Amino acid sequence: MGTGSKSSHASYAVGPTAAAEPDDVVAEAPAEPMSDEEVQAKADLLMAMDLMGELADPPFAIDPEDAVPTDPVERYDLFVGQVEQAQEAIEKLKEAGASDEEIEAHTKALKAQTLAYLNSLDEDDLREIAAAKGFEHPALVGLSGKGQHPLVHWLDPAYPSGIPSKEKIQAAALHRYQQLLAGETVGGMSLADLHELEGTEPPTSNGSWSATPEEAKAAGGALTGAINAYNHAAKYTAGGTQGEALQAMLAAEHKVATVDCPELGADLDKAKAHASLMVDHALTHNQLWATDVKPLVAQAVAAGELTETQANHLTPRQLVTLMRSTTPEAEANSLTELAAQRKQQLANLDAAYAAHSAVAPGDGEPLKLPPASAPGAPQAIAAWAKNAGELKDLQHEAHGWYSKSQQFLGDDPFAEHPGADAAKYVQPDGLTHDFNAWAKEQKLADLRAVAGEMGMENSAAATRAHVQQYIAASFNPKYDQQAIKDKVTAGAAKKEAAKAAKTAAPPPPKANGGLASDEGSQALSNKLAKSSTNSTSTQVSSAAKPVKAPKPGSFNANIQAMIAQVQQAKATSQDVPAYVDAKEVAGWTFGPGTKASTLGGTYAKTVHSAPDGSQWMFKADHNHGGALGHTEAAASHVLSLGGVPAVPVYHHKKADGTAGSIQPLLKDAKPFTSSPSQWTQSQVDAIVQSHVGSWFVGEHDGHQDNWLATPSGGLVQIDRGQAFKHFGLDKLSVDYAPSGGGGFTPIHQKLYQSALGGGLAKGVKINPSAAHPVIKKFESMPDAQLRSVLHTTAHEGAKAGVAWVPQMRSRAAKALKIPQSQVTHAQVASAFLDHAVERKNNLRQDFADFFVKQMGLPSGASLKHGGGS
Numbered sequence: 001m002g003t004g005s006k007s008s009h010a011s012y013a014v015g016p017t018a019a020a021e022p023d024d025v026v027a028e029a030p031a032e033p034m035s036d037e038e039v040q041a042k043a044d045l046l047m048a049m050d051l052m053g054e055l056a057d058p059p060f061a062i063d064p065e066d067a068v069p070t071d072p073v074e075r076y077d078l079f080v081g082q083v084e085q086a087q088e089a090i091e092k093l094k095e096a097g098a099s100d101e102e103i104e105a106h107t108k109a110l111k112a113q114t115l116a117y118l119n120s121l122d123e124d125d126l127r128e129i130a131a132a133k134g135f136e137h138p139a140l141v142g143l144s145g146k147g148q149h150p151l152v153h154w155l156d157p158a159y160p161s162g163i164p165s166k167e168k169i170q171a172a173a174l175h176r177y178q179q180l181l182a183g184e185t186v187g188g189m190s191l192a193d194l195h196e197l198e199g200t201e202p203p204t205s206n207g208s209w210s211a212t213p214e215e216a217k218a219a220g221g222a223l224t225g226a227i228n229a230y231n232h233a234a235k236y237t238a239g240g241t242q243g244e245a246l247q248a249m250l251a252a253e254h255k256v257a258t259v260d261c262p263e264l265g266a267d268l269d270k271a272k273a274h275a276s277l278m279v280d281h282a283l284t285h286n287q288l289w290a291t292d293v294k295p296l297v298a299q300a301v302a303a304g305e306l307t308e309t310q311a312n313h314l315t316p317r318q319l320v321t322l323m324r325s326t327t328p329e330a331e332a333n334s335l336t337e338l339a340a341q342r343k344q345q346l347a348n349l350d351a352a353y354a355a356h357s358a359v360a361p362g363d364g365e366p367l368k369l370p371p372a373s374a375p376g377a378p379q380a381i382a383a384w385a386k387n388a389g390e391l392k393d394l395q396h397e398a399h400g401w402y403s404k405s406q407q408f409l410g411d412d413p414f415a416e417h418p419g420a421d422a423a424k425y426v427q428p429d430g431l432t433h434d435f436n437a438w439a440k441e442q443k444l445a446d447l448r449a450v451a452g453e454m455g456m457e458n459s460a461a462a463t464r465a466h467v468q469q470y471i472a473a474s475f476n477p478k479y480d481q482q483a484i485k486d487k488v489t490a491g492a493a494k495k496e497a498a499k500a501a502k503t504a505a506p507p508p509p510k511a512n513g514g515l516a517s518d519e520g521s522q523a524l525s526n527k528l529a530k531s532s533t534n535s536t537s538t539q540v541s542s543a544a545k546p547v548k549a550p551k552p553g554s555f556n557a558n559i560q561a562m563i564a565q566v567q568q569a570k571a572t573s574q575d576v577p578a579y580v581d582a583k584e585v586a587g588w589t590f591g592p593g594t595k596a597s598t599l600g601g602t603y604a605k606t607v608h609s610a611p612d613g614s615q616w617m618f619k620a621d622h623n624h625g626g627a628l629g630h631t632e633a634a635a636s637h638v639l640s641l642g643g644v645p646a647v648p649v650y651h652h653k654k655a656d657g658t659a660g661s662i663q664p665l666l667k668d669a670k671p672f673t674s675s676p677s678q679w680t681q682s683q684v685d686a687i688v689q690s691h692v693g694s695w696f697v698g699e700h701d702g703h704q705d706n707w708l709a710t711p712s713g714g715l716v717q718i719d720r721g722q723a724f725k726h727f728g729l730d731k732l733s734v735d736y737a738p739s740g741g742g743g744f745t746p747i748h749q750k751l752y753q754s755a756l757g758g759g760l761a762k763g764v765k766i767n768p769s770a771a772h773p774v775i776k777k778f779e780s781m782p783d784a785q786l787r788s789v790l791h792t793t794a795h796e797g798a799k800a801g802v803a804w805v806p807q808m809r810s811r812a813a814k815a816l817k818i819p820q821s822q823v824t825h826a827q828v829a830s831a832f833l834d835h836a837v838e839r840k841n842n843l844r845q846d847f848a849d850f851f852v853k854q855m856g857l858p859s860g861a862s863l864k865h866g867g868g869s
Helices: 036-056 072-095 100-120 124-131 150-154 164-181 191-198 213-236 240-257 266-284 290-302 308-313 316-323 328-357 377-401 428-439 446-453 464-472 481-502 518-532 555-575 582-586 629-643 681-696 747-756 770-780 782-798 805-816 827-839 845-853 858-865
Strands: 605-609 615-620 650-653 659-664 707-710 715-717
Touching: 036 072, 036 100, 072 100, 072 124, 072 481, 100 150, 100 747, 100 782, 124 150, 150 164, 150 316, 164 191, 164 266, 164 328, 191 240, 213 240, 213 266, 240 266, 240 290, 240 316, 290 308, 290 481, 308 316, 308 328, 316 328, 328 377, 377 428, 377 446, 377 464, 446 464, 464 481, 518 845, 629 650, 629 659, 629 681, 629 782, 650 770, 659 770, 681 747, 681 827, 681 845, 770 845, 770 858, 782 805, 782 827, 805 827, 845 858
Parallel strands: none
Antiparallel strands: 605 615, 615 659, 650 659, 707 715
16 A cells, blocks of 8 residues: 555654654554454554554655655655554554553554654754744754754654643744844854745834834833833732733833834844843743732733633733733744633533532542442442542642632632632542442442443452452552552462462463473373384383384474473473562562572572562662662563563562562572583573573573573573673674683583584484574564563663663764763663664574574574574
């Protein structure tokens, strides 16, 4: 499909931050079947994302009608259309029940793609588009040439046009234009230079009253006197006197702004601009009260210069700005829109308060909610709880301006809007107390029905406390609905695990799934053993008659190797502790701990008891304030997402404030001490798969002391504390070992060197195909998900100055074309995340090249095409 006017789909961009690579993938699909609405919304989103990509990097168009416009404004209009379509698709996904995590992932991917497009435009294109969209004097912003151009944010369709950050950019341009009018230079430009650059004519003297030069100068002098009088009144008086002085100053400014004196020529324009700047300064440095502007506002409303909506919904400073004749039209229009928005905001607040107060009258009275068991009650109670939260937000939004408005000056300022009275604000804790008192009299099953109406899919497994907190989370920010649902899920899983252990049932398959049962593996093994004896006589047990080993490379040998690999993965899977939600672990209380000098490693460690009695190891991070704890936790999470066995690690802070990481100890595990000549094929395959994960997270410390054999015969690498340490400098090479050789040689390097030297056991070899399932799992991880998992690691690491920061600072400086000294922590973190995404997306090509070029294994080339031999 082309990207011309024949199609219309789209979405959103990001705020003023450094450019990032677009995330072309949307979030992972949920395990549950999708509704038709969700399928259609995802299809619309994908199409919009694809079309946005075509606009950013246009393909060759066979049909000229399908060609992407070369005009930057036309192309931007098409792009905005796609942004809006994509945002609409995301909203539909949300309505269809997509999780908050999925919506966030889609939105982040969309932000990155939109920001990448806008940052790809050169300065001339940005100015041309901005001018076409109503920005006044775009050449007066972005003068420093440092960082992201301000017009990228101003043009960003992800943000509404009237938000303060965009208004500040326009205001900066208008202020600089006033400086030019006053005869100053800005960024080396004069007024004439600017208008020559814009291709426009400088303003001419066309005021509303004619004056001689002397009269014009007298008007200027009168303004100076009025400004001095206002400054004095604002400092030493209040009420009527200050209001009169303000009125006189604005009238004097208007007279200067509207004077027409051709004899003064360009000097008059400079004088007008200077006068406007003087009034700006006076207003900025003095407090404005609603009583000060009341007479002015009344006159303006009577004269038709202000509407009732404007007069009643703007603050004093905003009203003065709107009444000044020197205020740019764009700024005045923005204030008019703001007044209309606030009027609607109060209407919404009134409706929400009326509905809320009917149920929650306050003054110590109990809630008047219906019994939860009554017909239609779950829906009514859910609607009340959501309305209470919306009312709380509306009251908070109105709080900042309502008390400064003209409405507040009446005898009863809350007569029309009782919900705006601070005494009537929703008090989250007090309302939660009243709600809990009501809920105490309700049946748990009925409360679960209410929670289910509010999106708690697992309410059937929730306790009374969980359900009540989930409902109260609608209006009480101390509770988090997603965190509560996660707790319920974790608790249910824990109960199921305990039940399974109690009944000696086999454990359920883990996330690396699809593993055969012990019985199934044994049955297939026995069947192969029988067929390999070539016996047609009565079956004989293997204990009575030895089974001849199958010929290497034969069908039976390959099947037995597969069984061994399945059993190896199964053994590792069942011995490595399952991942527990990090929020749940953060709420656990660990014992005081004892020193663990026997565990080895660079950093001091202590062993603590978890609430369930299991033993956990805490590793302190004294040098980086806990940043390395975040790093090791993120690395273990990333590895587990790719199916690489990894002990779950969590960032943790002890009671004394010491930050670091904490992880469960592997029970009854032993050091993996054997030499390469003794390794089995399944162990070799496991090491290859682990190497893929190690390269992905930039971890090169996997020497033999950091490998353990689990009780069931599995194999797992521990201590990923050096993950990302050499990120951006490391190499995928059989010779690369930054921790040194000898006892610190990574085990995968020992494997590859032994294979090249013929040191592996007979029949055991390097299988490039073993890497494929891990690469495939990592590739399926959306870029947005990876950025989310590594977000804290990136930003905390950048602030703490961990080992990878200099390399990422250099990359950021090069990408942004600025000196390294000007690169911010956020830009360093962004470069880190960009490099992580780049490494993930290059895993297949990198390992195909590694196996072919360094290991001399031609079969490694098949990894490029989705598999291996």
